[in-house]
Amino acid sequence: MDIDNFLKKEDSISIISNPNYQTIPFQNENFHEIEDKEGIITFIDGGNTEIFSSLNFNLSFIRIASCTYDNNKLKEMKKEEHLILITTEVENNTLYYKPSLFTSEFELVKELPRIDAKDSSISNGIIYGEISKVVDITRRLLEIEFSEKVNSKNIILDGNLKSENNLIKEALKNKNIYALSKTNRLFTNNGDALTVYLNKIASKLGKNKWFYYPLITPNENEPNIIVSKLHQSSKHIFKIEFNKEFNPELINILSKNSIDPVFLGYPYGLVMVDKLARVTNNEKEYFKFKYLSKMKNKEELTQYLNTINAHEILDNIL
Template identity: 35%
Template sequence: MDDIYNKITELVKNNILDVDDNFVKFSDSGYDAVKFDKNNFSNIENIKSDNKIAFIDGGSSEILKSSNFSLNLIRIYYAVYFKNKRIKSGKNDFYSFTCAKNVNNEIYFDTEIIGIKNNIISKEGLLLSSLDETIKQGITRANISNMANLVRRFSEIKTAAKVVESLDENDIIVLDGSLQCTFTNEKKYLEELYENALRNKVIVCGLSKTTALMTDKGNSITSALNKFNFDGKWAYHPVADIKNENHQADIAFVKFHEKSKYMFRFEIFRKQKERIKDAINLISGNCKDPVFIGYPYGLVEADRSARISNSEKEMMLTFFSIKFGKEWEKIKDSLSSVDAHEILDSIG
C-alpha cells in the first residue's frame, strides 16, 4: 500500500512544474498572450472614494427532474456597497421549467419562466437544440438540467443591466465570473449591459473564484506568477490582447490583500480598460473581512443570499407533492428513472 501512496506523491510533485513559463496559453486564436514580465506587476493602492460597488450573483436548485423536463428554483441577488456598508439590496426568486420537444425531427429544450410579474429575461432565446455545443456534455446530448445554468447566467446579466441604471458615474458593478459569452444567445444580454454601462458611465467587471487557464508549459497561473515573489497586494496586467468578439474584456490577475493566499482572475469591459487600476483599487477595499480575506465581501454576501439550501429544496418538493394530489404517484414514476444516483448517494 505504501508503494501506491509513494507513487501518487511522486506524480503530484513531478507535476508541480519548476519550469520557466512564458505566457498564458489560450485555446482560442482570438487571444494574443503577453509574455510574463515582472514589470507587469503593480501594487494595489489604498484609496478613499465616494463611488459605490454593486455585486451580482445567482443560485439555483432543481426541484423536479425527469428525462424530458426539469423544474428549477432560481434566485438572483444584488447588493450595493458604499464605503464598505451595504446601502441597497434586492432579490428575485422565480422558476424555470424546461421540457423536451420535437422541432423538425430533432430534440430541442424549451424553457418557460414562471413566478415573476416582470420576467427578468424574455422567453426569446430559451429554445435550444439538445445538441447545442454550449450546453452539451462531450459528444453526447445535453442534460436537460443544464438549461438552468443558462437561465441563471442570463438573469444575472439582465439584473446587472438594470442595477447599472441606478448607479452613478464611475461606480462599479461586479459579476461573479467571467465576462466571456459561454452560452448561445448570451451575447445580447452582455451587449445590453455594456450599452447601459457606457451610457451611465458605470464600470463593468467580472471576478472568477477559479480559473482553468494554464501557462504554455502546462503549469498553473498561480504557480507561474508566485515565482516572481511580488510582495503585498498586487495586480498583474496585461495578460493578453483579446480580439474575440464573444469576450469583450481585458484580463488581469489580482491578489486583493497582502495576507490572502488566493489570486483571482479579474476582468473589465474592454472599452473601459483604462480604468482597470481604479476599479481594482476600489474593489480591494471591500476585501478585508476575515470571513474570506482577500475576496470581496459583497460577493460573499451575494453568494450566500442567492444560495438555495437543501432544506428549502425539500420544502418545495413537499409543497408540490401536496399540490399535485392524486397525480403525484404518477408523476413520481417519471421522476424515479433519474433518482437512482440520489438513492445510492443516500446509502451510508
C-alpha cells in the same frame, strides 16, 4: 521523489496559447500597484434548487441577489425570485429545451429562447445535454439582466464570465461587467500555474497588492483576463474577467472590500451576496410540498421522475 525539484519550472514567457485570444509576453511593467480608493461597487449572484426533474422537464427555483457598497459600507440589497420550468419540444427532428419563467404562484412572467439539446454549451454534440444545465444558463442570464436594475457602474459577478453559450455571449455584448473566480485553470506556456508564477515575480519586484494587465488580447466576444492579489497578506491570487473596457478604479474599490480576516483578499461583498442568494434545503422541501399538493396525477409525475433518479436510489442503498 524530490518534490522541490518536481515543482521547479523554467521561466515562462506568457500565458499558454489558446484559440480564444492572442498571448502577450510577460513584462514587469504590466504589474500595477493597487491603490486605496473608495467608491460604489455592486456584487451579483444567483442561487437555485431543483424541485422536480425528469428526462423531459425540470422545475427549479432561482433567486438572484445583489449587494451594493458605497465607500465599503453596505448601501443596498436587492433580490428577485422565479420559478423556471424547462420543457422539451421537437422541430424538424431536432430536440430543444424550452425555458419559461413564472412567479412563485405559477403565473407566467416570460418565455425564454429555446436551446438545442445538443448545443455545445450543455452537450458534447453527440448525446443530448442534461436538461438541468439549462437552469444554470438561465440563472446566468438573469444575473446579467439584474445588473440593469442596480444603480452602479461597477458590477462584479461570481465565477467565470467566459461561456460557450451564445445567449450569454449576446447578453454580455453591451454591458461592462466583471467576474471574479475563486478557482482557475490558467497555465503558463511551460505548464506552470499562472497565478503562482506571477505571484513569484511580483514578490521579487516588491509588489504587495497588485494586478497584472494586459495578459492577453481576446478575440471578439471573448472576455479579457486580469490576475490580481487584492490584499497584501492574502494567500490567494484571483482571476478577474471583463468583457468591455477595463477600469482600474474597480480593482482599487474591490481591494478595499477584500479586508475581511476570515478570507483576506477575497471580496466580502461576494460572501454576502452568496448568502443572500443561497436557497436552503428547507426552502427546497417547502417548494416540493407546495407544488406536489397542487398536482392531481402524482403517479404519472413519479413515472417521469423515475427516468433519471436510479442513481439516487442506488446511492441511498449504498
